[in-house]
Amino acid sequence: MHPVTADPRAQPVPSGRALAKATAGALVVAAMILVVAVLPAEDGIDPIGAGKVLGLSAMTQAGAVVEGPPIATDAGLVPTAMAHKAGAYYPAEYKFDSREITLQPYDYLEYKYHLQMGAQMLFSWKASAPVMHEFHGEPDDGPEGYFESYDKATRQAGDGTLTAPFTGIHGWYWENTGGEPVTIRLTTAGFYNGALEISSTKKRRSHELRALETLERDRN
């Protein structure tokens, strides 16, 4: 009978303790990767600020625009109260915007403006048929997906004002619940610094806003 000799090339079988240590180590490293990279990039959750440092948070930022002019989100249009609280001054003139939006059957779209906290906007919109609508705002520094609803109803028109309760994007979700296209005519004026359109395909597009001087051009 030949003696059984150990193969010198064989790896030793790890003990249960060694395996437990390796598993615990893997879980710790996994947790670190989750917090530092995956959560900031995928969900916009950045508990330790690493995502911002590494530039990963930009992937989920609501301000990331696919096409159109950049939206200035700095504090340029913050109102300063007058001696009487009835009024406020702004460092720049207001802008205005007017456009026609067509919603295809069963489709939806969002259209919003960026305003600083306290800044005001006037709006009027009218649709060719009733649409499901939600007027709402998303704070710049809010969690991904967070919004506050100002009004939610089926409407065919809306005329009103908004004083932004927080700095962020504020506007409408319109949904065509019928089988025919619906046209919405929107006109606004306000101390906003950007307009953003978000389609149901998640495509984001910013729009140029009109300065008051263009009214002079129209007149001449």
Added chain:
Amino acid sequence: MRTLITLVAALLVAGTAGLSAHEDFRVIGTISKRQGSVINVKQRDGTAAVVRLDKQTAVSRDKKKVDTSELKVGLTVVIDAYGDSEEDLLALEIRIVPPIGAESAR
């Protein structure tokens, strides 16, 4: 070697967390094929979306709940789903609606 295995295992675990971060999609079109719990929808732009149904998928017609067996080829549907792409969606809600343009045809 142990360090490498530990790192690979860690990346695998961390990577699976990213799989849960899907996007919402709205699919509007006509059912072109149905095979069990998977339906193919031809959208208005001609592209096809592949949508899976599960036990949580809510199906309705005229705002009334109906069985998933009602989803037949040729029907116009509006689907709210989530997934990574239009080729791999899980339906949250499916509404059976009249064919697009039917209102003006009356």
